[in-house]
Structure formats: structure tokens, C-alpha cells
Amino acid sequence: MNPLLASHYREILLGIGENPEREGLLDTPQRAAKAMQYLCHGYAMNLQEIINGALFESTNDEMVIVRDIELYSLCEHHLLPFIGKAHVAYIPTGRVLGLSKVARVVDMFARRLQIQENLTKQIAEALQQITDAAGVAVVIEARHMCMMMRGVEKQNSVMTSSVMLGAFRDSPTTRQEFLQLIRRHR
Secondary structure: OOHHHHHHHHHHHHHOOOOOOOHHHOOHHHHHHHHHHHHOHHHHOOHHHHHOOOEEEOOOOOOEEEEEEEEEEEEOOOOOEEEEEEEEEEEOOOEEEOHHHHHHHHHHHHOOEEOHHHHHHHHHHHHHHHHOOOEEEEEEEEEEHHHHOOOOOOOOOOEEEEEEEEHHHHOHHHHHHHHHHHHOOO
16 A cells, blocks of 8 residues: 555545544545555556467457456546446457456556546557457447536436447448447347
8 A cells, every 4th residue: 555645545535624533534545545556556567467478379260259348447537437348359360369368458458547438449459469350349338427426417328439440440341240249138
């Protein structure tokens, strides 16, 4: 736990008119600092360590999709959570990526201060870089607490963002197949 971060949380408590010395708040600065470090641990991760050689030769050249990958991130504008799921696809060109690695790539970028549009692009570009796929597609659907808890307070709003690279951008048929497959089973 970072003592400087904890001291800043103590100052925040004072700034909102709370007494950081009252029983329920005595350890809150330390807990909040520890939580923030965990929520932002994506900064300490790197792509090569996450993949860790988990690329395997394969003759498959058909679409690989991982749907409904849970994600939790913090909005860089308000430091409030956004929560949702990512749907990720790629078209292999001689190598496939270990299944859990797709989710780990999503987590690495989600566990940073973010906006959803950039998160979507970072995931797609990282998977393209690692797999050298013929195409990569990423769709993220998320609920943003900065829109639900404050501001316009729209409880049922969901933001959807997408990035299509390679075959998913160039071929309407490939893109449509991906979008139909992620809608199925809902």
C-alpha cells in the first residue's frame, strides 16, 4: 500500500467534510489506497508477460470469438467505475492465442484509467500486434457510473463501442458474421 496515496485519501475525506478520525473511517485511507492500486494494476502489466508465449501453431483460419468477457474499469474523467463485457474476435493466420490470454489482455487495459472508446481500440490493436491476425474485432458494452450516479442519472443507459481491423473492417460479410454471432444466445 502506498502511504502517499493513503494520505491523499485522508485529505479527500477532510475535503468532503468527514472526520477521518471517527471509528468507521480510521482505516479507510489505507483501504481506499489499496483498492485504487488494485483497480489500476493494469499499469504494472505488459503484453509480452501476459501472453507468455501462449501462441500455438494452428491451421485454423476461421473466426475465433470470445464473448462476454467481464470487465471493470475506471472512467478517467470522474474516477467512477464502468462495468460491462467485451466481445473479441480474430481470424488466425497460422497461430492461435491461448484462450485465457484474450481475457487477460482485456483486463490489462481495463485496469487503467480509461475511456471506453480508447479501451476498445487498445484491446484490438494489442491482439492484432500479438497474433498478426487477418483481422480483429472488439465490441464493448458497458454501464458507466459517471452517467448513472451523477450528471444525467440515466440508470438504464449502455454504451457500445467497436473497433474493426483487417478483414472485419474490409469485409462487410465478415463483420456481419461476427456481429450476428455475438448477438446469438442473448
